[in-house]
Amino acid sequence: MDNILLMNMLESKMRYGAAHQELISQNIANANTPEYRRRDMAKPNFKGMVKSSMTSLQTTHPNHIPGLSNDSLNSYSTGSKVELDMESFEMMKNSEDYEKASTTYKKMIGLMKDALGGNNS
């Protein structure tokens, strides 16, 4: 059960990473657009991640409250202009984080395969 929770967290981190990558791409593409202001998004925090991984209430009626969703991927505009070097750095950091999460995810799948005793290649 703990493993599934951990994998959910990794998954939400990867989802964050993909959304962040999109945002950075937008910033870079708009580096020379006048009146464009750099966009950023809130970093995922541990508490929110645990909460959103644990609560997944099913709704059978439109008036039901679905519980906490991990849909906190909203971007906001910072007031500053785009700086290419800063964006490149952010992008590098982001893809490294993504790689970390995906490698761990893959490891967990491997562990589960091991535990199940299937012929793991």
Place this chain on the structure above:
Amino acid sequence: MKNIFYISLFLLISFVGTPVSAGSLESALDTSASGMRSQSERMKIVTENIANADTIGINPNDDPYRRKTIYFQEVKDPYSQTKLVTVRKVARDNSDFKLAYQPNHPAANADGYIKTPNVDKNLEAMDLKESQRSYEANVSAIENTKQIMERTLDLMR
């Protein structure tokens, strides 16, 4: 043995759960591609300016080449909701023409001056450089996005 295989397959599928969305990565690629397109359009305008830096009239009343400027804007693709960059407009630089003293030129006015284009070659060269840098930044953004996509696909191996 066969049962164990099926159970493990079922468990594996249920553990993987909802797939990591690849939609945002694909739109990231689209955004970067639109950035490259806009930057190459800008390079076209800048090179037009440089090429026409000496284009002048043949009569005293003729205006020489007027420098072009380009503006970008951010648009939202109505179908995919992807945010793209496009060229907003290509305008003309309304600053004054430069004057050169060439009394024997057919386009010279009564005082012996000809009007030359309001193109500053140094400025255009810097503009071209900046455009090139932005283009490269978009290319590396695409490479990075591709790398992340590969990582995602790697999970299936």
